Amino acid sequence: MTLERVLAAPGLPSLPAVAIRLLEESRQQDVDVNRIAELIASDPAMSVRLLKAANSSFFGFRGEVSTVNRATALLGAGGVVSLALSFSLSDDALKMGRTAEAYRAYWRRCVVQAAAAELSTDLPGEGGTGGRGATPAKGDRFLAGLLCDLGTLALLKTCPAEAAALWSDAEENRLELSARERAEWGFDHAAVGGALAARWGLPEHLAATVARHCDTPERLESAIAGGSLPASAVPLARAAVLASAVGDHVCGADAGPALGRLHHVAGTLFDLKGEALTAYLEKVLERADAAAGLLEVDLGQIGSPGDLLAAANEHLAELATRRAAEADALADRHRKLEAEHRDLQQQSLRDSLTGLYNRPYLVEALRREVSVCARTGSTLGVIFADVDRFKAVNDTYGHAVGDRVLRAVAGAFAQVLRRTDVPARFGGEEFVVMISRPTEAGARAVAERLREAVAFTCRSVGGIEVKTTASFGVAIAVPLDTQDAADKLLAEADAAMYEAKKTGRDRVVLRCLLSPEEQRLHAAVAGRRFSRWLSASGAIPVRDVGAALTDLTPPDSPLGALARAVGVLDEIQTDMIADVQQPGERFGESAVRLGLLNSEQLADLLARQQEDPRALADALIARGHADRAEMDALLEAHAAAGPSFAPLDPNLVSA
Structure with missing residues (x-):
């Protein structure tokens, strides 16, 4: 086609x-x-x-x-x-035969469009006077409206079966006809009509009008502005676009959207709105009735403008109800798909036996956390666990019991770990846990609780006394953001675990990879965290502070930005520090080396970077543990207990 x-x-x-x-x-x-x-x-x-x-x-x-x-x-x-x-x-x-009704519908529409185009000459606005070129006579407008759908007649004569099928599909599915034609054939009936009018030798302005009668007001005005429409055709084309919209409204099946199009076209091209539009439609229907007798066309049952409006509103209500139902069905389907996607995603991230994360997820999460901790100067801990004498369990009781033991170990981990910790089955009987921002004592304490939980939970499984234990290795560091930083931390924790195996099993061995300076700094950082200060001061119970912390996401702000926010450094100084940082040196270390920060100030900034005091205060208020006045007073006391944020050297600030 x-x-x-x-x-x-x-x-x-x-x-x-x-x-x-x-x-x-x-x-x-x-x-x-x-x-x-x-x-x-x-x-x-x-x-x-x-x-x-x-x-x-x-x-x-x-x-x-x-x-x-x-x-x-x-x-x-x-x-x-x-x-x-x-x-x-x-x-x-x-015409008679199978396409008789299509011909009758075509001519009913033609007569209505002819009357609408003819009467457009009396309308206000630029369209009525034409704006460009001579104002077309009523006879020319009548003929233009009559010929608008000439392409439809051509399609009925040359390929009636294909055309009728496509038009029926467009009507049943409430699709815009020209768009449906272009999607199916690559052209529409307006293009056919324009080409046929030119072949007949009709005047250029009339052929151009026929070709553009399906345009939106915006497309038509763009064509006028671009000079692709002859000046003589401008007023006639505007009349034809209006006539086509009237034809859709009066004769089309899609009454609701057609009314919307008519309001848009009439208002945009002719400034025709409200009662004036209704009066115009009444004249069109009266004139169309007279023209139908003149051309021996049966208009059938076309209602008054009020009847047409009621039908359009009823159709719009029907469409709104249908769309609401479709939207509900779509939303329900979307929710189901999201749930299925989450399930599939979890399946791809989880170990099928234990339900813990799998090794690929753990490795990727560890690499992401290395990058964050390197940027914020925070500690990162890895706990490596291996079930003791697991081969003997399998050999003695069988693999089914061995699988129960592994699931029991995973259950013990779930009892101890926090929501922010990342536990994973690393392979076989090996398990790894990533813990963020731990202290040395905190990392050891978590590992000891895991060891005790495994020993208690795995005394027996499925009624069989197995007395299973596990050995734990812990590594803690402030990692550098390097390609192999995650692998090195895992290797250190693994080595610590093997040391625990060699020294008796069912124990914890910790390797602290922090230098003495880093240990002192992070002890100071822990002391300056608002949560630690609140707990130490007794102002808020430790349990309530811990619960509020679970509502927070670490701020993860660059240290230089925090230093500028509190006023200890300016933009020139933070840029200078970034310029002179040595390989492997962190921003805070460079600032202290240059004398722009002291160790107390650095500790306070790192504590703010890990935990926003104001955000924690808001979380405690939201949980009902304090009111705004109490928290403001506690925030002031915490700030007063910290270092001064006056610049160390006024000369450096002004440099």
């Missing part, structure tokens, strides 16, 4: 010889009315219809019009040619 195939089809509509000669005569610079009358008189059938039209209520002339010459004089050359073309084309309204 191509545009070339349609235009080359043998069934393409054609004009009778008289109509063609009338068109040629009307394009002459000095139109000879007498010559027009002679051509009409040469076709008896056309002469009879012209005289009938001249005496109809459609024109309302006084007195009987008894000759073709008088009719031509009264109607003018343009009006006579328009009527002659209308008569030639409207014969197809009488």
